[in-house]
Amino acid sequence: MSGGQIKGGTSLGRVRGLGSAKHGSQHWLTQRITALGNVILFSWLFVSLLLGDLTQYSAVRGWVAEPMVALPLILLILSVFWHFKLGLQVLIEDYVHADAARIVALVALNFYVFAGAAYGIFAVARIALTGTTAA
Amino acid sequence: MNMAGNRPISPHLQVYKWGPHMLVSILHRASGDGLAIVGSLMFLWWLGAIAGGEASYQAFLNIIWQAAPAAPVAAPGAVPDAVAAQTSLSVTNWIGRIILVGLTWAFFQHFFSGLRHFVLDTGAGYALKTNKLWSMIVVISALMATAAVWLFILGRAIGGAGA
Numbered sequence: 001m002s003g004g005q006i007k008g009g010t011s012l013g014r015v016r017g018l019g020s021a022k023h024g025s026q027h028w029l030t031q032r033i034t035a036l037g038n039v040i041l042f043s044w045l046f047v048s049l050l051l052g053d054l055t056q057y058s059a060v061r062g063w064v065a066e067p068m069v070a071l072p073l074i075l076l077i078l079s080v081f082w083h084f085k086l087g088l089q090v091l092i093e094d095y096v097h098a099d100a101a102r103i104v105a106l107v108a109l110n111f112y113v114f115a116g117a118a119y120g121i122f123a124v125a126r127i128a129l130t131g132t133t134a135a
Numbered sequence: 136m137n138m139a140g141n142r143p144i145s146p147h148l149q150v151y152k153w154g155p156h157m158l159v160s161i162l163h164r165a166s167g168d169g170l171a172i173v174g175s176l177m178f179l180w181w182l183g184a185i186a187g188g189e190a191s192y193q194a195f196l197n198i199i200w201q202a203a204p205a206a207p208v209a210a211p212g213a214v215p216d217a218v219a220a221q222t223s224l225s226v227t228n229w230i231g232r233i234i235l236v237g238l239t240w241a242f243f244q245h246f247f248s249g250l251r252h253f254v255l256d257t258g259a260g261y262a263l264k265t266n267k268l269w270s271m272i273v274v275i276s277a278l279m280a281t282a283a284v285w286l287f288i289l290g291r292a293i294g295g296a297g298a
Contacts, residue, residue, distance in 0.1 A: 039246070055200065081175070088168065091164065116179055124182060124186075127186050
């Protein structure tokens with residue numbers, strides 16, 4: 001009869017045999033896929049904003065209200081908020097070492113990303129679905 | 136962290152000789168975080184202002200860009216003053232412009248640096264000279280693209296009244 005197992009074991013003992021979580025490449029790959037989405041969508045948005053006159057309200061609103069503008073804008077919001085969630089997550093993991101602070105920061109990041117994306121998508125939907133005239 | 140004691144730790148940033156590859160790496164993170172935090176707030180503010188109606192959009196423009204020219208509410212007996220129609224820039228307008236120029240640079244820096252990362256992901260571009268060259272190209276072209284965009288905006292503002 002061996003003695004009682006040391007609680008927790010050694011660092012090596014705790015991980016030996018567990019294998020990886022099989023999610024190692026997910027973060028990396030998603031960051032690249034959303035990056036590619038951003039390249040396409042932001043090239044379009046940047047040129048559009050540059051060539052338009054952003055001081056003319058009715059023109060700006062009318063542009064956003066077009067289906068083939070509103071839809072890519074919503075895709076852009078999804079792509080960029082996802083991408084920036086992954087990026088800021090790495091920043092926090094790299095620089096915030098205290099457990100409590102890191103967890104709070106990561107939770108705040110997740111809340112902000114979802115709230116921000118929802119706000120943006122809702123704004124675009126409101127513009128697109130209420131037409132070109134302001135409420 | 137407590138296991139370090141006084142054991143030797145790995146050398147940190149200050150002991151390395153800076154090179155373009157290090158600059159472009161840290162700028163990728165800095166510009167990305169700037170875009171994520173400042174850029175996303177500005178973008179959401181802009182969208183929310185459009186959705187909110189003409190008054191809210193004008194309020195956004197008044198703060199970020201420039202107040203609308205004074206409405207033609209002619210004071211009794213006043214002679215219309217063409218010069219007064221051009222409103223001067225407020226403090227927040229200047230701050231807004233500085234932020235927009237900064238975001239433009241961060242956008243190009245992160246964009247070009249991101250394209251560089253796509254190339255690096257294929258396993259190419261790691262030879263020292265190649266790496267240095269493309270790092271410098273990223274930094275320089277981001278600055279040039281930012282300058283080009285704002286010269287374009289400036290030129291349009293000066294050139295055409297209704298542009």
